[in-house]
Amino acid sequence: MVLRRTLAWSVVLCGLLVAVVLASAAIGYAAISPLEVAYVLLNRLRLPAVGSGGFVWARPFTFEVPTSTELIVRQIRLPRIALGAIVGFALALAGAVAFIVLPLSVPFGRPAFAFGGALVAAFLVYAIATESGHTPVATLLLAGIALQTFLGAVISFLLLGAGDNLETAVYWLMGHLHDSTWGRVRLALPIVVVLFVVLLAYARDLNVLLLGEEDAHTLGIEVERTKRVLLATSSIVTAAAVAVSGVIGFVGLIVPHMMRLVVGPDHRILLPTSALAGAVFLVATDTIARSGPAEIPVGIVTAALGAPFFLYLLRKREVHAL
Numbered sequence: 001m002v003l004r005r006t007l008a009w010s011v012v013l014c015g016l017l018v019a020v021v022l023a024s025a026a027i028g029y030a031a032i033s034p035l036e037v038a039y040v041l042l043n044r045l046r047l048p049a050v051g052s053g054g055f056v057w058a059r060p061f062t063f064e065v066p067t068s069t070e071l072i073v074r075q076i077r078l079p080r081i082a083l084g085a086i087v088g089f090a091l092a093l094a095g096a097v098a099f100i101v102l103p104l105s106v107p108f109g110r111p112a113f114a115f116g117g118a119l120v121a122a123f124l125v126y127a128i129a130t131e132s133g134h135t136p137v138a139t140l141l142l143a144g145i146a147l148q149t150f151l152g153a154v155i156s157f158l159l160l161g162a163g164d165n166l167e168t169a170v171y172w173l174m175g176h177l178h179d180s181t182w183g184r185v186r187l188a189l190p191i192v193v194v195l196f197v198v199l200l201a202y203a204r205d206l207n208v209l210l211l212g213e214e215d216a217h218t219l220g221i222e223v224e225r226t227k228r229v230l231l232a233t234s235s236i237v238t239a240a241a242v243a244v245s246g247v248i249g250f251v252g253l254i255v256p257h258m259m260r261l262v263v264g265p266d267h268r269i270l271l272p273t274s275a276l277a278g279a280v281f282l283v284a285t286d287t288i289a290r291s292g293p294a295e296i297p298v299g300i301v302t303a304a305l306g307a308p309f310f311l312y313l314l315r316k317r318e319v320h321a322l
Contacts, residue, residue: 025037093192206267
């Protein structure tokens with residue numbers, strides 16, 4: 001039953017992702033039809049076929065597409081879309097885990113030093129909040145907020161001496177996919193895929209943790225060890241995303257909450273569906289960000305959507321109980 005629901009939702013979300021990718025690749029200063037985008041993608045498709053020397057990889061489609069169109073789609077728009085999908089996948093995946101490890105998805109420390117800084121900040125938070133081998137969730141959250149504030153001050157100080165690099169630094173802090181390349185896609189994809197598998201392996205533990213830490217311990221879950229693994233894994237996933245795209249906030253807050261309302265709290269379903277929905281969400285919001293008279297960082301769009309949603313959660317959910 002769980003597998004069937006997961007596959008059903010995954011098929012729906014993959015179909016939606018394909019539709020968003022086709023629409024996004026068609027939108028830009030040079031107008032390209034979604035059909036031409038599909039032709040470009042199909043022309044690159046390779047399928048196994050029987051040749052004179054055995055099985056070979058053949059390209060079954062040879063649609064006629066203008067060279068300029070193919071270059072725009074393959075070298076300019078698709079790397080950005082692919083990186084956006086990976087980053088959205090990663091951030092939503094980490095956000096879905098953070099609902100258990102933390103009551104709220106607080107992006108502590110992520111702006112500091114990209115990949116390495118995000119990891120250092122995450123483990124600093126854990127070390128500060130841990131006492132006698134136990135890590136209270138409320139203390140973990142408050143430590144994260146305190147460290148986020150401190151690192152925000154450090155960033156402000158560093159920006160004072162940025163000089164000619166100030167514009168680049170500020171633009172990165174806003175979160176963007178402007179300079180996406182296939183190299184960045186190849187850098188982030190393996191990390192995200194491997195850690196996605198790791199988090200899926202902990203789906204049952206996440207479900208048990210929904211009952212509370214005491215009940216989870218009674219049912220045989222090593223709570224503190226599980227929290228350490230989940231914190232480390234979700235931190236690395238987030239760090240990989242931040243390292244290639246800058247600080248894009250609220251994806252890990254909006255998407256998992258929305259998918260939880262749709263598919264329920266079972267993490268065997270919630271993790272893969274949230275990740276796919278995150279890919280759809282970020283590709284769509286990045287398309288909006290670059291479709292106006294002047295391109296704006298996608299982090300501004302996600303923040304504009306996420307901040308009202310965050311306030312809604314503060315009003316409707318019992319976060320004040322902390």
